Amino acid sequence: MVNRAKALWLKKAINVLFGLVVVMPAMVHSGASWVFAQEASASLGGLKAWMYFVQGEERYGGTPYYWLGRFNLQLNIRYPASSSEVLELLWGAKNDQREAVLQIGGQQIRLSAGGYDGFRWQRVPLPRGLPAEDFSVDIRAGEGKPAFLAAVRVVDPSVPVPEDIDGSLPREHLITLSFEPARPAAPPEAFPEKRSFWDQPFPAIRPRVAEPEVQAAFLEAELHARQANEQWFRCRKFLEGWVNEADPATGLIPRNLSTDRDIWNAADAAADNYPFMVLTAALTSPELFAGKMRELLETETRLTCRLDRLPDTWSFSRQGFRSEQIDLSAIIFGASEYTKDGLLPLTEYLGPSPWSDRLLGILDDIWKHAPIETPFGRIPSENVEINGEQLQVLCRMFWMTGETKYLDWAIRLGDYYLLGGNHPTRNMERVRLRDHGCEIISGLSELYLATHFARPEKKATYREAVHAMYDRILEIGRDRRGMLYNWINPQTGEHDANICDTWGYNYNGIYTVYLLDGRADYRDAVRHALRHLPELTEYHWGSADEYADSIEGAINLYNREPVEEARQWIDSEIRDMWRPQRPDGIIEGWHGDGNSARTAIMYALWKTQGITAQPWREDLLLGATRRGEKLFVVLSASSPWEGKICFDKPRHRQQMRLPIDYPRINQFPEWFTAEPGRAYSILDPSTGKKQSFSGEDLQRGIPMTLEPMKELRFVVQVQP
Numbered sequence: 001m002v003n004r005a006k007a008l009w010l011k012k013a014i015n016v017l018f019g020l021v022v023v024m025p026a027m028v029h030s031g032a033s034w035v036f037a038q039e040a041s042a043s044l045g046g047l048k049a050w051m052y053f054v055q056g057e058e059r060y061g062g063t064p065y066y067w068l069g070r071f072n073l074q075l076n077i078r079y080p081a082s083s084s085e086v087l088e089l090l091w092g093a094k095n096d097q098r099e100a101v102l103q104i105g106g107q108q109i110r111l112s113a114g115g116y117d118g119f120r121w122q123r124v125p126l127p128r129g130l131p132a133e134d135f136s137v138d139i140r141a142g143e144g145k146p147a148f149l150a151a152v153r154v155v156d157p158s159v160p161v162p163e164d165i166d167g168s169l170p171r172e173h174l175i176t177l178s179f180e181p182a183r184p185a186a187p188p189e190a191f192p193e194k195r196s197f198w199d200q201p202f203p204a205i206r207p208r209v210a211e212p213e214v215q216a217a218f219l220e221a222e223l224h225a226r227q228a229n230e231q232w233f234r235c236r237k238f239l240e241g242w243v244n245e246a247d248p249a250t251g252l253i254p255r256n257l258s259t260d261r262d263i264w265n266a267a268d269a270a271a272d273n274y275p276f277m278v279l280t281a282a283l284t285s286p287e288l289f290a291g292k293m294r295e296l297l298e299t300e301t302r303l304t305c306r307l308d309r310l311p312d313t314w315s316f317s318r319q320g321f322r323s324e325q326i327d328l329s330a331i332i333f334g335a336s337e338y339t340k341d342g343l344l345p346l347t348e349y350l351g352p353s354p355w356s357d358r359l360l361g362i363l364d365d366i367w368k369h370a371p372i373e374t375p376f377g378r379i380p381s382e383n384v385e386i387n388g389e390q391l392q393v394l395c396r397m398f399w400m401t402g403e404t405k406y407l408d409w410a411i412r413l414g415d416y417y418l419l420g421g422n423h424p425t426r427n428m429e430r431v432r433l434r435d436h437g438c439e440i441i442s443g444l445s446e447l448y449l450a451t452h453f454a455r456p457e458k459k460a461t462y463r464e465a466v467h468a469m470y471d472r473i474l475e476i477g478r479d480r481r482g483m484l485y486n487w488i489n490p491q492t493g494e495h496d497a498n499i500c501d502t503w504g505y506n507y508n509g510i511y512t513v514y515l516l517d518g519r520a521d522y523r524d525a526v527r528h529a530l531r532h533l534p535e536l537t538e539y540h541w542g543s544a545d546e547y548a549d550s551i552e553g554a555i556n557l558y559n560r561e562p563v564e565e566a567r568q569w570i571d572s573e574i575r576d577m578w579r580p581q582r583p584d585g586i587i588e589g590w591h592g593d594g595n596s597a598r599t600a601i602m603y604a605l606w607k608t609q610g611i612t613a614q615p616w617r618e619d620l621l622l623g624a625t626r627r628g629e630k631l632f633v634v635l636s637a638s639s640p641w642e643g644k645i646c647f648d649k650p651r652h653r654q655q656m657r658l659p660i661d662y663p664r665i666n667q668f669p670e671w672f673t674a675e676p677g678r679a680y681s682i683l684d685p686s687t688g689k690k691q692s693f694s695g696e697d698l699q700r701g702i703p704m705t706l707e708p709m710k711e712l713r714f715v716v717q718v719q720p
Contacts, residue, residue, distance in 0.1 A: 046159030049079040049174035052090075052151045052166070057434070057486045057498050060148070061118055065092055068100055068139065069146035070542040071179040075137040078174045081154050083128045087137065090151035091122040095259050099142030100149075105130045110142060119150050123157070141182060181540045190581045191233070198230045202621055204636045204711040207686030214685060217625055217632040218713050224607035225623025225634055227571070231604035233618050234578055234585075235280040235597045241585025242277055242593065243292065247316040250299055251292070253277075254316070256590035263322055266311040266334030270300065273594035275342035279349060280597055284616040297354055307369060309361040310335045328371060332380050335362050340389035340439070344396065345598065345666040351655035360401070363393055367409050376415040384424075384432075387413050388439025392665060395446040398454070399657045407450055411458060414447045418465040425472035425490035426465075433477060434486045434500030435549065442665055444469070445509030452516050453659040463517070470510050474525055482529030483536070501546035503529065504553010508663040511560065515662055527561050530554065533569035540576075545592030547577035548599035552666070555602050559669035574603050602668055609633075609672040610648025614701065617641060624672065631672045631716040637706045644701030647674040647716075672716070674698035679719040692719065 056064035066073060091098065093114030102109040107127045113120075139149070152175065155161060189195060201222060209215045246253050252264040253274060264270070274296065281289035306312035306321060310331050315322040343359035350356070370378040380386055391413050398406035416422055417440065424431050424440060431437065448466050451459035476495060477488045483499040484506055507526050514522035533554060541547045551573050558566045577596055580588050587593040605612075609624035609631060619638040622645065624631055635645065650673045652661040661670060674680065674695040682702070683690045693702065698716075706712060 043162070044165070045161040046156035047161045047165070048081070048085065048154045048156060049077055050151065050153035050169060051075070051172040051175035051177055052169065053149065053177070054171045055496065056150065057496055058148070060092055060094070063092075063119055063150050065119075065148045065150040066179065067146060067148040067542070068141040068182060070182055070540070072141075072182045073139040073149070074178045074180075075139070075152060076134060076176045076178075077137065077154060078134040078176075079154055080132050081126050081130055081135065083126055083130075084158070085126055085154055085156050087124040087126055088121045088153050088155050089124065089139075089147075089149050090119050090153075092119045092148040092150060093117065096145060098147035099144035100147040101140050101142050103138040103140075105135055111147075112142070112144065113147075121153075123155075126154075146182075182542075187580060187582075190578075190583045191237075194230070194233065198226050202226070202636055202711070204709050206711045207684075207713055209685055209713070213627075214632070214715075217627050217630075218634055221623045221625045221632045221634040221713075222621070222711070223623065224625055225621035225636070227574075228604040228607035228623055229618075229621055230578075231574075231600040231607075232284055232616060234581060235276075235600050235604075236284045236616075236618070237581070237585030238587060238593060238597050239277050239280040239285070239288070239585070241582070242273065243288075244584070245586075249316065249319060250303060250314075251296055252299060252303075252314065252316070253296075257586070258589065262316050263313050264300070264304070264316070265313040266304070266331075267337040268591035270311065271334075271337040271341040272591040274300075275346045275355075276594040276597040276601070278346060278355065279601060282350065283601065283612055286615070294354065297358060301358060307331055308365040309358075310365050310369070311338065311362070328369065329381065332366055332369070332371075333383070333386055335366050336380065336386045336389045336393075339363055339366075339393050341666065344393055345668070347400070348396075348651065348656060348666070349668045351651070356400075359393070360397065363397060363406075366390070374412070374416050375420065377412045379412055379416060384440040385436045387417070388437075388441070388443035391443030391447050392439070395443075395450040396656060396658070396664075398450060399659070400655070402657070407454060410447050410450065411455075414444065414451075414458075414462060417444060418462050423465060423469065425469045429489055429491055430487055431473075431477075431490055432487045433473070433484045433506055434502050437487070438500070438502045438505045439665070441469070441473070441506045442509040445512040446662075446664060449512055449516060449660075449662055466513060467517075467519070470513060470522065473506065474510070474521075478525075478529075481532035481535055482525060483532075501541050501550040502553065503550065504557055505549070505665050507553065507557060508665060511557065512662045512664075515660065523561070526557055527563055530557060530561060530563040530566040532565070534565050537569060537572055543592060544577050544580050544587050545595045547573060548592075548595040551577060552599045552602060555599070555606060556663050556667065556669055559606075559671070560663060570603070574600070598666065605648070605668060606671060610670060611672070612646050612648075614643050614646060626672060629717055632713070633716060634711055634713050635704060635706060636711040637708065639708050641706040642704070644703050646701040647672065647698035649673055649699050650675060675718075681717050681719050683715045683717070685713065685715060 053066050054064055056066045058065055058067055091113050093116050095117050097112055097114040099112045102111060102124060105127045109124055111122065111124060113122045209218060242253050245257060253269055254261045255263050255265050255269045278293045281293045304311040304314050306326060311334060312331050313322040339359050339362050343355050347356040347359055366380050370380040372379045372382055380390060391410055394406045394410040417424065421427055444466060448459060448462055451462065472490050476493045478484050479499065484503040486496040486498050486500045488495040507529060510522045511526050513519055541550055551570055554566050554570050587596050608622055609626060611622060611624055613620055613622050620641060621636045624633045648670060651670060652658040676695045678695045680693050680695065680698055681690050682693060
């Protein structure tokens with residue numbers, strides 16, 4: 001009892017002392033800091049200086065941190081440390097080893113630690129000869145998996161630091177932090193033998209064209225063909241790489257190739273990786289699409305349904321569920337991720353299919369088991385990510401199926417956030433604009449659009465609240481370039497210093513409201529961000545997945561607002577996204593690999609203006625460019641090829657039955673679409689030969705035969 005009482009007294013004394021410092025924060029950075037350190041020395045033990053990274057953009061187990069894969073950290077320590085003292089890093093691990101390189105006083109120190117889950121203090125001896133007043137520490141990623149850090153401190157190891165003191169400390173004392181985006185050395189090119197094929201004009205025989213502007217259009221289409229070919233080739237390698245990593249017993253793919261190789265889960269393996277294996281197969285390997293990919297869906301449905309049609313995590317070693325107990329919140333989270341991130345984009349592109357059937361089954365059962373009671377009816381969760389995802393899925397499925405229950409459920413969520421006490425910018429103290437938070441921002445705009453067309457009286461009740469949300473985000477949530485911060489505090493105006501890769505996802509919602517309500521300032525905000533993208537050419541987003549999300553946002557908005565600066569930036573960034581890919585096709589070895597394939601397919605379809613070739617072959621070059629009402633198309637191969645080219649359709653209307661083609665997360669934008677009921681001409685400009693086709697003909701595919709090393713050129717145009 002005496003020891004416990006003493007500990008409680010000590011903690012109370014520290015809280016009182018630190019409360020004074022928090023009230024007068026300027027003292028932390030002034031000469032008064034030395035007084036503070038002296039007064040607190042008895043209660044802090046050997047603790048001399050510290051900083052907790054409470055502004056860290058990521059969290060693990062609730063603890064904020066900075067990841068060295070994204071940032072290089074520079075610490076300025078205003079404390080005359082002796083060589084007997086040590087530097088300690090609050091070092092994170094996910095049951096793996098992490099590495100960092102520290103530069104202290106001209107000496108380089110390599111640190112590797114981990115093998116546990118969470119955060120532990122790791123000790124680094126301070127070198128001799130440090131400056132008498134202060135010194136700096138630079139921390140960068142090592143050669144292995146980058147470390148993630150939650151705090152740093154200087155400690156005298158001869159005097160113990162009291163346990164459980166961290167939560168009582170102000171966030172910093174005598175240490176300040178600055179950082180810069182990390183740009184690790186690029187790995188070797190995975191396919192060096194393909195570089196000349198992608199980077200140089202194909203040495204094909206080209207028909208003569210007299211008009212310079214027509215010749216320029218065909219040369220641009222040829223460039224687009226090479227750019228598209230790289231995406232198809234890399235996606236096909238990604239598909240083959242992950243098929244080779246499948247569980248031998250079930251064929252299911254693992255969550256990742258490191259700590260979670262033993263499991264398939266809905267939130268990641270199913271939501272992010274598998275769907276874009278499916279789409280890659282649909283576009284490059286019909287045999288895999290109809291065979292292996294369909295079998296995986298059937299296996300997943302048969303094995304993993306835990307609660308009606310809701311999937312749960314499957315263990316390969318156990319050949320059963322990983323957990324013996326049903327965790328409803330975890331199951332709903334995984335199911336929601338699977339529907340929105342995976343099955344919904346597949347449905348957008350493929351239309352009705354076994355994958356859309358799976359989507360609707362899961363969606364119905366999410367709402368069947370929705371556990372949260374609200375004044376507006378039961379909802380699946382209080383988590384903004386889940387509810388934002390559900391808004392997107394429900395609204396699109398309402399249009400596709402015509403079933404009003406989906407809009408009714410979406411309106412429950414809309415009322416909960418816009419008419420209740422959960423308004424994102426009026427009631428919340430932290431609004432996350434990056435992944436795991438941005439979903440609600442776009443989701444509410446999709447509901448706003450659905451009610452605009454289907455229930456205008458309900459839309460009128462949402463209008464002021466929706467505008468207020470986007471007005472506040474634009475007021476405090478973006479930098480001078482228009483890039484959005486990772487998070488904002490809408491009550492105080494505080495925001496994170498770093499920008500989010502999902503900036504375009506949020507602008508989707510803002511642009512949608514412009515389309516509905518004519519807010520010109522919302523359109524201007526989107527165009528401003530697109531114009532300033534070249535300023536981010538040297539910015540390192542972190543993982544390939546973050547490049548993918550950022551590029552996707554740019555492609556989707558460029559489709560509506562073709563700002564030239566955005567085009568230049570997209571073309572430069574797509575190569576950076578692919579830099580980690582290995583020769584076996586694996587990109588980074590985790591579920592985020594699928595998102596790179598998703599964005600690559602979007603990019604390739606832009607460069608072909610939506611045209612696809614059947615069968616695909618790695619030496620086949622297909623590209624297109626638009627000039628007003630004319631579409632210029634080139635096609636070539638190094639050996640004879642026979643097949644057909646299929647033109648895109650207005651999928652938003654024919655398949656999804658949407659009232660307008662508004663920007664939305666993970667959609668595949670439409671470029672040149674063949675309209676049913678319209679007539680089109682295909683002209684060979686070298687011979688003057690012209691053929692007529694219906695829109696339905698173009699969608700089904702036009703037969704083509706290629707001679708080796710001879711480029712085929714033609715112009716497509718709507719007939720009057």
